[in-house]
Amino acid sequence: MAGVDLPLVNEPAVNPEWVDDLLLGGPDATVRLRLDRPIDTAALRRSxxxxxxxxxxxxxxxxxxVALRLPPSLTYIAxxxxxxxxxxxxxxxDxxxxxxxxxxxxxxxxxQYVVDALESKGHRLCGYAEVVARVSAREGGRPAGTAHALVQFSSGSTGASKVIARTSDDxxxxxxxxxxxxxxxRAGERVVLLSxxxxxxxxxxxxxxxxxxxAxxxxxxxxxxxGILAAVAESDLPTTIIGVPFHAELLTSIADPAPLxxxxxxxxxxxxxxxxVPTRFRETFGVALGTMYGMTELGVIATDLDGTRWPSVEPTHGMDLRVSGGELWIAMPASPYLGAQDPSRFVDGWLCTKDAAELDAGLLTVLGRLDSQVSIGGLKVDLTExxxxxxALPAVREAVVLYDGGIQAYLSLTDGATAEQVQAALTETLAPFKRPRRLVVLPALPRTTTGKVVRATAALVAAEAASR
Known part of the structure; x- marks a missing residue:
């Protein structure tokens, strides 16, 4: 991949010193994590x-x-x-x-290796788990081909051009x-993490x-x-909650919460x-609902942490942004993508975000997605995937997936197949947050005069009404 130096086999894919220098320093007795019990610096280093x-x-x-497939836990962090x-x-x-x-x-x-859970204890709604890990060698695994430290999937584990890599320097x-x-x-403060x-x-x-x-x-x-508010109330230290908009709406659903x-x-x-939501949150808790804009490819890009600029955000230090044709582009030294990629996503040192945006007087206003990626409770889902x-299911003849307040699938089935068969198959192939909220079975999907499947929501709703 252009702009990335390939290391020799058995050379570090990551500068290992940064972990000790930036993440594991500090006094031994300082509490760093709080799960089922407090974890101080010394205990974290031992783990x-x-x-x-x-x-x-x-x-x-x-x-x-190595690939990690673990729930949030001390084991994952270690x-x-x-x-x-x-x-x-x-x-x-995930x-x-x-x-x-x-x-x-x-x-x-x-x-080359996979770390997953041999045993995992924890309630479904618990923010962490107690995990016994299993480390397994994987046949056919290969050493790092680039100097990246971190590999993530931005919108689905099999979505084309969505494997993203970042170096330790990044x-x-x-x-x-x-x-x-x-x-x-900062130090002396607490973070209640929901993301x-x-x-x-x-x-x-x-x-x-x-x-x-x-912190x-x-x-x-x-x-x-x-449970979230109880976590805030457990200490007198200044506390920040970090989550997704869904969590903010959840918290504002509580009538007359105790002062915090x-x-x-x-x-x-x-x-x-x-x-x-921002006004309702401030009225409920007396503090700001700060917002951030970022991407897996770059991390944090722009912020409005005190809630004074919403719906706009201010670019963070060093971010070079431009809007072209209503679409946001961000300067990057090299493509962040591994493997096959859409060539339109990174062009001449600029990353195409696929977000509609406006840039005025140094402030960025993001207007929404321009591609098929949507967010379900803060988790990215690619509708194409x-x-x-x-x-691809044997029971399905054709399908169109849309987002209209939730994921909805319009499909026609092969002879003798049922929607129940489709639902059962999807539990094996898609994570729960990716599964359609509704399956609408039609005799045939509507098509244009040129034979293309119609993707307009109104046309599909009309076809559903007619099929009844």
Whole structure:
């Protein structure tokens, strides 16, 4: 890939020193994480060292590759940091993916080792789990082909051109951008983290930034509105909640919550915030609902952390943005994509975000997506991936997938097939958050005069009404 130096085999895919220098420093007795119990710096270092011993015993070396498929847990954090300390390239897989999706992702990234859960204890709504990890060598795995430290999937584990890689220097630069945001939590403060640590906001803005600054990172016992507020109330330290707009709406659904003088603000990202939510949040809790705009490819790009610019955000230090034809482009030194990619996504040093936007007087206003990617509860879903998965089922003749307040699939079936068969098959091939909320079975999908399937929502709704 242009702009990336290829390391020799068994050379580090990541500068391992940055983990100790930026993430694991500080006094031994300082509490760094709070899950089922407080984890201080000394305990975190011990957990990372033990995870490193296990990875080395299985054969992971500098320049090797490992995929993590673990729920949020001390085990996840320890293995992530341990692999980076070894100098390996780490790929992150959402633990909620089906085995079908995981197999496809592993085939694409070629990880040599997989760390997953042999045992996992934790309520479905708990913000963390107690995990017994299993480290497995994977036949056909290969060493890192680039000097990237982190590999993520932006919108689905099998979506074309969505495998994104970042170097350790890139992650360090993003932490430096967070350092320039005075509203972001620091040492002596707490972060109640609701965002997934597999994805960029929870990973870098939540986990890595908290370890870097010394802020105490809290994973709630329950991801209910009451459980989140209880996590805030557990300490008198100034506290910031980090999540997605869904979480803000969940919290504002509580009538007359108890006063929380320690709540400093809530920060959300991942999708557009509905217009009524910022005002309602401030009226409910007396603090700002801050917003951020970012991408897996770059991390944090622009912010409005004190809620004074909404719906606009201000670009962070060093970000070079432009809007062309109503579409946002961002300067980057090299393409962030691994493997096959859409050539229109990165052109002459500029990343095409596929977001509609306006840039005025130095402020950015993001207007929405221009491609098929949508956000479901803060988790990215590519509608094309969902449509292809449905269309590939033996029971399905043709399908169109749209988003209209939720994922909806319009399809026609092969002779003798039923919607129940489709639903059952999708539980094996798609993660729950990707599955359509509605399956609408039609005798045939409407088509244009030239024979193309109609994708207009109104036409498909009319076809549904007519079929009744």
């Amino acid at each position: 990372v060292a033990l995870a490193g011993d296990r990875l080395r015993a299985e054969g992971l070396v500098a320049g090797g590759t 293995f992530l940091l341990a692999a980076w300390r070894i100098g390996a390239q780490v790929s992150l897989l 633990h909620r993916l089906t085995q079908h999706e995981v197999d496809g992702a592993l085939e694409r990234i070629g990880a 992650l360090i630069a993003e932490l430096a951008r967070y350092d320039r945001l005075p509203e972001f939590p 997934s640590i597999v994805h960029v906001l929870g990973l870098v803005g939540g986990l890595l930034n908290a370890l870097h600054t010394g 105490e990172l809290v994973f709630p016992r329950r991801l209910t509105a009451e 003088p320690q709540l400093r603000r809530m920060i959300v990202a991942g999708e557009l915030v509905r217009p009524s 969902v449509e292809q998965a449905i269309a």
